[in-house]
Amino acid sequence: NAGVMQNPRHLVRRRGQEARLRCSPMKGHSHVYWYRQLPEEGLKFMVYLQKENIIDESGMPKERFSAEFPKEGPSILRIQQVVRGDSAAYFCASSPGLTGANVLTFGAGSRLTVL
């Protein structure tokens, strides 16, 4: 039973390019969360999605960032026109239902470097 799969593990982009990070949740999990970890900081919540729905995007920057979790396929976190401040580790987590009763399982992360 594979865990949460994230790819790419490492991504290098130049300023102004687009970054796409993918997350395949654990089998049977329909809830996906994205977190960002800046250097020397803890994890900050970005967005919470269920299949085809964004439930909570209160942690997403208002511009350039978007996320989706289509009916088929992985969840995608998209960053347009990247800037150096976007350099961070982006973690995806999944759960079978609302947290509290369910525990989040995290992927290994995607580390974005913006040159």
Added chain:
Amino acid sequence: AQSVTQPDIHITVSEGASLELRCNYSYGATPYLFWYVQSPGQGLQLLLKYFSGDTLVQGIKGFEAEFKRSQSSFNLRKPSVHWSDAAEYFCAVDDYKLSFGAGTTVTVRA
């Protein structure tokens, strides 16, 4: 909104010594609390969780944590630290999405 504070940014312990990491939460009702560990360049692994019931919770790798409502704390402990315990530790509280503390980095010296 719920929040978590980890007062210690960095702790250094000798191998074989005991370890205690502090975590304070802010929440009106009984919270769901978690401790995660992150090794360098890796994702987060769940050490233990508290939902209800017994306030002393046992986790993996010999860790335990005690929920103290009167102190709004959920401190993590390990009686004897191994070199492989060097990592970053995060306390988290759940309000349908996890809110993490800033983390405590543990260094283990021989």
